[in-house]
Amino acid sequence: MMNIxxxxxxxxxxxxxxxxxxxxxxxxxxAEIDAIFGSINGIEGVIQNHLVDxxxxxxxxxxxxxxxxxxxxxxxxxxxxxxxxxxxEEVYRKIADTLVQRNIGAFIYIGGxxxxxxxxxxxxxxRSENLDIKVIGIPKTIDNxxxxxxxxxxxxxxxxxxxxxxxEITRDSIVYSIPSVTIVEIxxxxxxxxxxSSAVLHAMGETAPHLVYVPEVKFSIDSFLSDVRQEMAKHKxxxxxxxxxxxxxxxxxxxxxxxxxxxxxxxxxxYLEDIVRSEIGCKVRSIELNVMQRCSSHLGSRTDIDEAxxxxxxxxxxALEGHTGKVMVFRRVENVPYTVKIETANACEIANRxxxxxxDFINSAGNNINNSALDYFLPLIQGExxxxxxxxxxxxxxxxxxxxx
Amino acid sequence: MMNIxxxxxxxxxxxxxxxxxxxxxxxxxxAEIDAIFGSINGIEGVIQNHLVDxxxxxxxxxxxxxxxxxxxxxxxxxxxxxxxxxxxEEVYRKIADTLVQRNIGAFIYIGGxxxxxxxxxxxxxxRSENLDIKVIGIPKTIDNxxxxxxxxxxxxxxxxxxxxxxxEITRDSIVYSIPSVTIVEIxxxxxxxxxxSSAVLHAMGETAPHLVYVPEVKFSIDSFLSDVRQEMAKHKxxxxxxxxxxxxxxxxxxxxxxxxxxxxxxxxxxYLEDIVRSEIGCKVRSIELNVMQRCSSHLGSRTDIDEAxxxxxxxxxxALEGHTGKVMVFRRVENVPYTVKIETANACEIANRxxxxxxDFINSAGNNINNSALDYFLPLIQGExxxxxxxxxxxxxxxxxxxxx
Numbered sequence: 001m002m003n004i005x006x007x008x009x010x011x012x013x014x015x016x017x018x019x020x021x022x023x024x025x026x027x028x029x030x031a032e033i034d035a036i037f038g039s040i041n042g043i044e045g046v047i048q049n050h051l052v053d054x055x056x057x058x059x060x061x062x063x064x065x066x067x068x069x070x071x072x073x074x075x076x077x078x079x080x081x082x083x084x085x086x087x088x089e090e091v092y093r094k095i096a097d098t099l100v101q102r103n104i105g106a107f108i109y110i111g112g113x114x115x116x117x118x119x120x121x122x123x124x125x126x127r128s129e130n131l132d133i134k135v136i137g138i139p140k141t142i143d144n145x146x147x148x149x150x151x152x153x154x155x156x157x158x159x160x161x162x163x164x165x166x167x168e169i170t171r172d173s174i175v176y177s178i179p180s181v182t183i184v185e186i187x188x189x190x191x192x193x194x195x196x197s198s199a200v201l202h203a204m205g206e207t208a209p210h211l212v213y214v215p216e217v218k219f220s221i222d223s224f225l226s227d228v229r230q231e232m233a234k235h236k237x238x239x240x241x242x243x244x245x246x247x248x249x250x251x252x253x254x255x256x257x258x259x260x261x262x263x264x265x266x267x268x269x270x271y272l273e274d275i276v277r278s279e280i281g282c283k284v285r286s287i288e289l290n291v292m293q294r295c296s297s298h299l300g301s302r303t304d305i306d307e308a309x310x311x312x313x314x315x316x317x318x319a320l321e322g323h324t325g326k327v328m329v330f331r332r333v334e335n336v337p338y339t340v341k342i343e344t345a346n347a348c349e350i351a352n353r354x355x356x357x358x359x360d361f362i363n364s365a366g367n368n369i370n371n372s373a374l375d376y377f378l379p380l381i382q383g384e385x386x387x388x389x390x391x392x393x394x395x396x397x398x399x400x401x402x403x404x405x
Numbered sequence: 406m407m408n409i410x411x412x413x414x415x416x417x418x419x420x421x422x423x424x425x426x427x428x429x430x431x432x433x434x435x436a437e438i439d440a441i442f443g444s445i446n447g448i449e450g451v452i453q454n455h456l457v458d459x460x461x462x463x464x465x466x467x468x469x470x471x472x473x474x475x476x477x478x479x480x481x482x483x484x485x486x487x488x489x490x491x492x493x494e495e496v497y498r499k500i501a502d503t504l505v506q507r508n509i510g511a512f513i514y515i516g517g518x519x520x521x522x523x524x525x526x527x528x529x530x531x532r533s534e535n536l537d538i539k540v541i542g543i544p545k546t547i548d549n550x551x552x553x554x555x556x557x558x559x560x561x562x563x564x565x566x567x568x569x570x571x572x573e574i575t576r577d578s579i580v581y582s583i584p585s586v587t588i589v590e591i592x593x594x595x596x597x598x599x600x601x602s603s604a605v606l607h608a609m610g611e612t613a614p615h616l617v618y619v620p621e622v623k624f625s626i627d628s629f630l631s632d633v634r635q636e637m638a639k640h641k642x643x644x645x646x647x648x649x650x651x652x653x654x655x656x657x658x659x660x661x662x663x664x665x666x667x668x669x670x671x672x673x674x675x676y677l678e679d680i681v682r683s684e685i686g687c688k689v690r691s692i693e694l695n696v697m698q699r700c701s702s703h704l705g706s707r708t709d710i711d712e713a714x715x716x717x718x719x720x721x722x723x724a725l726e727g728h729t730g731k732v733m734v735f736r737r738v739e740n741v742p743y744t745v746k747i748e749t750a751n752a753c754e755i756a757n758r759x760x761x762x763x764x765d766f767i768n769s770a771g772n773n774i775n776n777s778a779l780d781y782f783l784p785l786i787q788g789e790x791x792x793x794x795x796x797x798x799x800x801x802x803x804x805x806x807x808x809x810x
Contacts, residue, residue, distance in 0.1 A: 072576040171477040172700040295577040381797040
């Protein structure tokens with residue numbers, strides 16, 4: 001008999017709790033797993049020995065269903081960067097102490113590429129110390145920028161939010177008789193996956209978004225203004241999708257840097273709005289989709305949530321098969337009918353790397369997405385969640401009420 | 406035999422097209438109505454004789470269902486303020502010419518309190534000119550600030566969006582171990598109805614929103630900071646709902662004024678974010694719900710959409726009964742089971758007036774909403790729309806494609 005531990009890390013998505021459900025359900029099925037521990041605030045909870053017994057918290061099938069439809073991370077999150085063990089072995093010893101003391105034979109870490117760095121470092125440390133603790137990573141990020149995996153859990157729901165909302169914003173923008181420009185700012189630090197996903201509207205015959213700017217293409221204010229003028233000649237209401245991560249002259253980025261050295265970006269939409277107003281002089285507004293694009297689980301993709309649960313389950317099986325230092329990944333077998341297989345990759349091949357939009361996804365002018373790329377995005381946003389509601393509002397699982405104080 | 410005309414005006418909501426469906430369906434049923442005209446861009450279309458034959462555009466039951474789930478105004482909108490007929494009779498003559506020439510015996514105007522001013526003025530002009538053209542107003546506004554009517558079509562869907570999204574933002578805000586403040590800016594120029602509706606989460610046992618600031622209460626930066634500090638002592642993640650319309654020291658409001666003399670407000674959330682950062686120094690962010698709160702029809706309230714259609718139908722019947730210069734209104738009969746009746750009011754009693762939150766809806770500290778007020782809000786957000794989707798995205802009716810160029 002052994003115990004298992006699971007933790008959640010990084011920025012919220014709609015699918016992280018579904019992966020937790022996958023880990024939980026699969027662990028329940030396995031005879032050799034006894035307790036299922038949840039670590040509070042990611043790896044910080046393991047360092048501080050702050051774990052909770054999930055079987056005493058997730059009690060019923062209703063709890064599981066609620067957990068699946070609850071956005072963000074019920075176990076809390078962290079942005080903790082594990083130092084190299086050569087720099088600070090103390091923290092590794094604390095982690096090992098917690099896990100050994102609680103007879104934890106497998107640690108499943110749900111997170112982005114920074115968390116996969118933790119998976120890699122921990123698994124190497126345990127190997128070097130001859131500790132039999134398997135460490136497996138479950139990917140998640142709305143940014144979809146992890147290497148090797150076809151896509152990441154959480155991305156499909158965010159892409160669905162972006163596409164549906166972009167369509168509604170288009171209806172909202174087109175009502176007046178005067179020409180207008182609407183700029184929608186979408187998350188994505190360095191990779192334009194989420195911004196590009198707004199182009200799925202083209203598969204429905206929509207002309208919007210008329211312009212799409214992603215960080216993979218060098219941004220030029222002059223080209224931007226020329227693009228906008230060209231589109232204004234064709235459409236009364238021009239709708240523009242722009243990634244928060246496009247590079248514009250300095251002074252726009254707020255310059256605040258998080259623990260991983262990521263710059264916190266904001267205000268690109270507002271910046272471009274001001275440029276359009278001063279240079280073109282038409283009605284213009286900017287809209288930041290903000291955290292809604294990562295937490296609007298009422299609009300989740302059923303495909304995404306189901307896959308997130310499945311990849312969580314697969315992580316448990318992978319650990320039980322004796323693997324460590326692995327990340328579970330999706331390999332797309334076919335677009336029609338959409339089929340994916342869950343496989344494994346080495347955490348060291350995913351950690352601290354980023355995957356960018358393929359060049360052939362972007363049109364030759366560098367200001368929109370090719371229709372040929374839509375086959376990639378469309379399967380990921382299919383299906384609606386079956387929501388449990390109360391007072392007309394989707395209910396959430398409230399583990400945090402007594403755990404995260 | 407006579408014809409009928411309908412137009413849509415003011416800012417978009419999720420329910421304006423449902424009211425158009427109500428007018429259309431009811432008119433189809435009535436033997437004495439022949440053509441059903443839609444005016445493009447509100448009253449501007451009547452002035453410019455730009456009407457379309459709706460029977461040639463809305464062809465099937467599927468079209469009607471799509472129209473019901475399409476946000477904004479498929480016939481376009483306007484912000485045109487009709488001058489007094491004593492100032493400019495020419496525009497009244499143009500309107501009369503269009504309507505008389507097309508044998509239009511009833512004009513149904515769907516809009517906010519500015520549009521009800523148009524209903525009032527036009528009905529008086531037609532009376533004075535002995536023209537037998539009935540003018541009936543159908544209310545709509547997410548602001549819920551029309552007098553006499555219990556609530557306005559469009560408000561319920563917006564309130565549902567605000568409540569659901571506030572709940573999801575709360576999940577998103579609570580994940581990290583450090584204290585934080587999240588400020589959510591909600592629409593509402595002078596009345597706090599929509600901001601107050603976020604408090605329905607309290608009926609689900611949520612403590613968020615912890616603070617609610619509405620324009621009905623004089624805002625003080627000092628009290629605000631004191632409130633935030635008090636809530637931070639109780640909650641790790643403090644969630645604040647703030648109306649765009651609260652009065653703060655000058656320099657915040659952009660000062661742009663629309664045709665009705667309304668100041669365009671923006672940036673209150675950002676302004677308060679900056680104050681919290683400089684005065685309290687904790688992690689803080691602001692989120693503007695922006696146009697999503699008025700156009701997210703994927704999250705519409707079924708109650709709101711059904712009522713919007715019903716009140717549109719009632720407007721047609723009212724005109725056929727010989728009334729003019731009237732606005733259709735809701736009277737709430739009971740909260741449980743929720744029952745409303747549709748009645749009429751004089752347009753002159755609604756035009757250019759605003760209805761504010763009752764004093765007893767607001768707590769004594771002026772920084773939250775009383776639980777006793779939730780009975781008012783809860784029935785309005787009930788029920789989910791049955792959405793027709795394509796590619797995982799709710800479909801929209803696309804009248805504008807060939808009409809609104």
